Amino acid sequence: MRTIILILSFACLFISCSKEEEYTEINKSIDFQVPVNFPVLAQDIEHNWPTEKGFELGRKLFYDGRLSADNTISCSFCHEQASAFTHHGHDFSHGINDLVGVRNAPAVQNMAFQSEYFYDGASNSIEMLSIAPIHNPVEMNETLENVVLKLKQDPEYIRLFGVAFDNGEVSSGNVLKALGQFMTMMVSANSRYDKHVRNEPGGDFSQQEQYGMELFQQNCTVCHKTDLFTDSAFRNNGLPPNPNLNDLGRETVTGFAADRHKFKVPSLRNVELTAPYMHDGRFGSLQSVLNFYSSGLVDSATLDEELKHEGVLGIPLTQEEKEALIAFLKTLTDEEYINNSMFYYQT
Amino acid sequence: MKFQLKNTIAVLAFTTLFVSCSNDDDSSSVVEGTTGDVELYFDNGVAGDALILGNTYTNSNNESLTINRLNYIVSNIVLIKEDGTEFTYPKEESYFVISEEGDLLTVHLEGVPAGDYTKVKFGIGVDEQRYLQGESEQQSFWDLAAQYNLTWTWSTGYRFINFEGTYTSPAVEGEKTFQVHQGSNSAIDNYREVTLTLPTTARVREDEMPNIHLKTDANVILDGVNKIKLADNINEAQTGTAIMGGENLISIAENTLQMFAVDHVHNGSHTGHGE
Numbered sequence: 001m002r003t004i005i006l007i008l009s010f011a012c013l014f015i016s017c018s019k020e021e022e023y024t025e026i027n028k029s030i031d032f033q034v035p036v037n038f039p040v041l042a043q044d045i046e047h048n049w050p051t052e053k054g055f056e057l058g059r060k061l062f063y064d065g066r067l068s069a070d071n072t073i074s075c076s077f078c079h080e081q082a083s084a085f086t087h088h089g090h091d092f093s094h095g096i097n098d099l100v101g102v103r104n105a106p107a108v109q110n111m112a113f114q115s116e117y118f119y120d121g122a123s124n125s126i127e128m129l130s131i132a133p134i135h136n137p138v139e140m141n142e143t144l145e146n147v148v149l150k151l152k153q154d155p156e157y158i159r160l161f162g163v164a165f166d167n168g169e170v171s172s173g174n175v176l177k178a179l180g181q182f183m184t185m186m187v188s189a190n191s192r193y194d195k196h197v198r199n200e201p202g203g204d205f206s207q208q209e210q211y212g213m214e215l216f217q218q219n220c221t222v223c224h225k226t227d228l229f230t231d232s233a234f235r236n237n238g239l240p241p242n243p244n245l246n247d248l249g250r251e252t253v254t255g256f257a258a259d260r261h262k263f264k265v266p267s268l269r270n271v272e273l274t275a276p277y278m279h280d281g282r283f284g285s286l287q288s289v290l291n292f293y294s295s296g297l298v299d300s301a302t303l304d305e306e307l308k309h310e311g312v313l314g315i316p317l318t319q320e321e322k323e324a325l326i327a328f329l330k331t332l333t334d335e336e337y338i339n340n341s342m343f344y345y346q347t
Numbered sequence: 348m349k350f351q352l353k354n355t356i357a358v359l360a361f362t363t364l365f366v367s368c369s370n371d372d373d374s375s376s377v378v379e380g381t382t383g384d385v386e387l388y389f390d391n392g393v394a395g396d397a398l399i400l401g402n403t404y405t406n407s408n409n410e411s412l413t414i415n416r417l418n419y420i421v422s423n424i425v426l427i428k429e430d431g432t433e434f435t436y437p438k439e440e441s442y443f444v445i446s447e448e449g450d451l452l453t454v455h456l457e458g459v460p461a462g463d464y465t466k467v468k469f470g471i472g473v474d475e476q477r478y479l480q481g482e483s484e485q486q487s488f489w490d491l492a493a494q495y496n497l498t499w500t501w502s503t504g505y506r507f508i509n510f511e512g513t514y515t516s517p518a519v520e521g522e523k524t525f526q527v528h529q530g531s532n533s534a535i536d537n538y539r540e541v542t543l544t545l546p547t548t549a550r551v552r553e554d555e556m557p558n559i560h561l562k563t564d565a566n567v568i569l570d571g572v573n574k575i576k577l578a579d580n581i582n583e584a585q586t587g588t589a590i591m592g593g594e595n596l597i598s599i600a601e602n603t604l605q606m607f608a609v610d611h612v613h614n615g616s617h618t619g620h621g622e
Contacts, residue, residue: 044479116533122502124533125479135500143500145490172490253502254534255592 025163027053035189037197037227042115043126043184050181053164058182060160061175063345066150068096068140075133075179078105081343084188084270084334085109091281095139102245104281106266107274109188109337115232119263119279120253127180144172151175188269188337189227196331197227205331212328219315220325222306223265229332234262235304238297238314242280249279260302272333286329290322375552381461383551385426386558387454387469389445390610391417394566400447406570409517410577412525416511417565418446418495419529420472423540426459426549427466434460442473442488445563446495464549467559468542471603472507472529475536499530506530507537508603510568514588518578524587525577527568529599532592537600547612558613564606571602 030050034041048054061067062075078093079085085108087093093105103119111117116124123129133139134147151157152170162168164178193213195203205213216224225231234250241247241261250259263279277283283292297307297314307314317325337343391398393414394406403413421443424436435441436456443454473488492498497506508529513522531537549557569575575595577588590596 118502120502121533123504125503128478128503131498131500131503143493145493171487173487250534253532253592255594255596256534259534 025053027051027163030055030185032184035187035194035227037194038110038113038189039226039228041112042232043112045112045126045180045184048127048177048180048184050184051164053160054178054181055185057157057160057164058178058180059343059345060157061179062182067134067142067147069142069146070096071150072096073140075130076345078133078139079108081338083273084338085186086274089276091276093139095136096141099138101136101138102247103279104276107270108183109186109269110228110267111186112184113228114230114267116234116264119266120250121234121264122253126183127176130176130179144175147175148172186337186343188334190336191269191332191334193328193331194227194334206327208324208327209331212324212326213331215317215321215325216328219317223304224268225265229268230265232264234259234264235306236261236263236300236302237293238299238303238307239278239282239292240296240298242282245280247280258302261300262302268329269332270334270337272330273338286326287322290317290325293317294322375550375555377461377463378553379461381553382458383461383553384556385456385459385464385549385551386556386616387421387424387456387467388558388560389421389452389454389563389607390560391445391447391452391563391565394564394570398447398563398565404566406566408570408574408576410514410569411516412512412514412569412577414510414512414565416448416496416509417563418444418448418497418506419508420444420492420497420505421454421469422473422477423468423470424454424456425468426464426551427468427542428462429465429548433468434462434464438477442477444491444495444497449495451495459551461552464545464551464557466542466544467549467609468540470538470540471600471606472531472538473505474538475531478504478531499528502532504530504532508568508599510565514577516576516578518576519581519585523577523581523585526587526589526591527599528589528591529568529596529603530591535597537596539600539604541604541607543607543609545609545612547614549612550614555614556616558616560610560613562608562610564608567602567605568599569602571605573598573602575599 028051030052032050065071065074067074073096078087078095080088082088087105091104092100092102094100106119111126117129118132122132131144134142134144148170157170161170161174165174192203195201196205223231223233223235223237248260250262251257271286275284277286277289283289293315294317295314297303299308299313393404396404398414398417400415401413403411405411423438423441426434436459444451489498492505496509499506506528508527510527512525514525515522529537543561545559549559551557569577575590575598580588580590580595582589
């Protein structure tokens with residue numbers, strides 16, 4: 001409260017001082033902290049450090065249907081906070097005109113700590129990535145240039161861009177930057193697991209969860225690495241290809257046959273909330289995912305080495321072990337993140 | 348009077364000498380701290396002929412190409428003096444689109460320190476470093492590139508070269524389309540730089556702007572040190588060839604190292620800055 005008053009009085013001072021007598025809003029940079037149990041940032045955010053106004057503008061854009069051709073589909077349509085910014089209940093996200101895509105919407109969280117985006121790595125820049133959904137014909141089917149034309153009609157946006165950026169312009173660059181700032185701030189690091197590893201109150205594990213964590217470390221962390229639970233690498237985890245989709249994964253982007261059926265290792269944070277699972281949303285439950293890892297893999301030229309040990313495909317697991325793993329995965333649910341009002345759009 | 352006239356003649360003769368000399372050497376002095384302009388003109392061609400959109404030519408792969416589009420990005424321009432000192436054009440201003448269809452063929456540089464330059468270096472495309480710094484550093488270049496079909500939107504990168512048209516080949520039946528979209532992706536960096544020697548020194552003065560006339564050979568994109576046959580890359584439906592990824596892009600990157608040459612330099616254009 002005190003700081004607010006301070007800021008307010010400072011703002012008044014500033015206004016009365018300014019000779020032009022124009023109202024000047026103050027934008028402050030946000031004290032962005034890397035959670036202690038996290039690896040270093042993977043994105044260079046120096047050039048687009050989040051500010052209060054830039055973040056707010058990014059949030060407004062994330063929730064705004066005008067980013068789509070018919071003004072109905074916002075980013076939040078497919079990335080809902082309550083399900084860790086995934087498209088709840090959809091194997092394939094449907095977008096504009098109810099057209100259906102071929103991939104499942106992954107969680108949007110801890111993006112600045114990742115070096116690759118989308119299942120095939122179609123983007124590797126937190127600022128540029130929004131270009132893909134905006135232009136995708138089955139998602140928003142819009143163009144960045146046209147989004148800017150629409151936003152320029154709105155005095156509220158003109159004001160917001162004016163305070164959020166030094167050059168004050170409603171421009172495609174600033175749209176991308178604002179969305180980048182919003183996503184930079186979307187950090188999920190307060191699950192029970194985080195408290196457990198940071199020795200904070202509220203971090204107690206049951207025996208089963210503890211056992212699950214050990215199993216996870218033995219079998220899964222080679223790919224679902226660090227406290228991000230991904231290494232941002234592209235790997236083939238042995239899913240039988242779906243012939244109706246013929247999704248080549250990473251090869252779509254690189255054109256290399258060696259990348260066939262490799263997909264970005266997804267983070268498992270909030271995984272309890274992000275069903276269905278895998279790039280095509282084929283599994284409805286974590287039990288099915290673990291059944292797959294223990295007995296559903298198919299071998300292929302690009303199957304990851306880590307899943308082929310001494311001629312054994314996959315990760316043999318008993319039902320008891322699967323249950324322990326699931327219990328552990330549920331400790332990754334971050335209630336603070338999905339309920340954080342900072343990430344709602346408030347009018 | 349006579350004496351005066353003689354003097355005048357002498358002065359005139361001297362000046363004429365001076366002027367004619369300064370046309371081909373660099374005796375006009377460089378005033379320290381002054382700057383001038385430079386122009387690079389990209390004259391698009393194919394294997395020694397002028398590039399005329401819609402015209403057909405046959406390459407050494409025995410394929411006949413009708414080129415409908417040749418757009419590309421040049422960037423990170425550096426001018427180099429005889430003694431090796433380099434002037435790097437400010438990075439945030441150093442991204443340009445060259446487009447045959449858009450008649451956008453000139454790169455205009457300002458604020459270049461006065462001096463005599465013997466080499467020019469530039470990049471083909473957008474370097475990874477700049478790309479990863481995101482929009483904040485690329486300014487509005489994205490919009491310009493998008494306008495000339497030099498962006499990818501399903502993934503988020505720049506097309507360094509957009510080379511499109513139709514072709515016929517003994518290996519396929521009838522006319523097919525081709526699209527060559529050169530660029531980087533998050534697995535391979537296909538940005539390349541070339542350094543070209545100028546046949547004549549480019550003289551930059553406050554009131555003199557050199558025009559560096561380059562010849563671009565679109566043929567080498569597919570028919571350079573590496574040979575890429577469009578017919579070998581035809582899609583499953585046999586309707587056309589789209590080269591947008593994989594090993595081909597690495598081969599093209601190597602080919603494009605031979606895509607540019609400086610044909611000649613015009614010195615002495617007046618820019619009006621000194622007046």
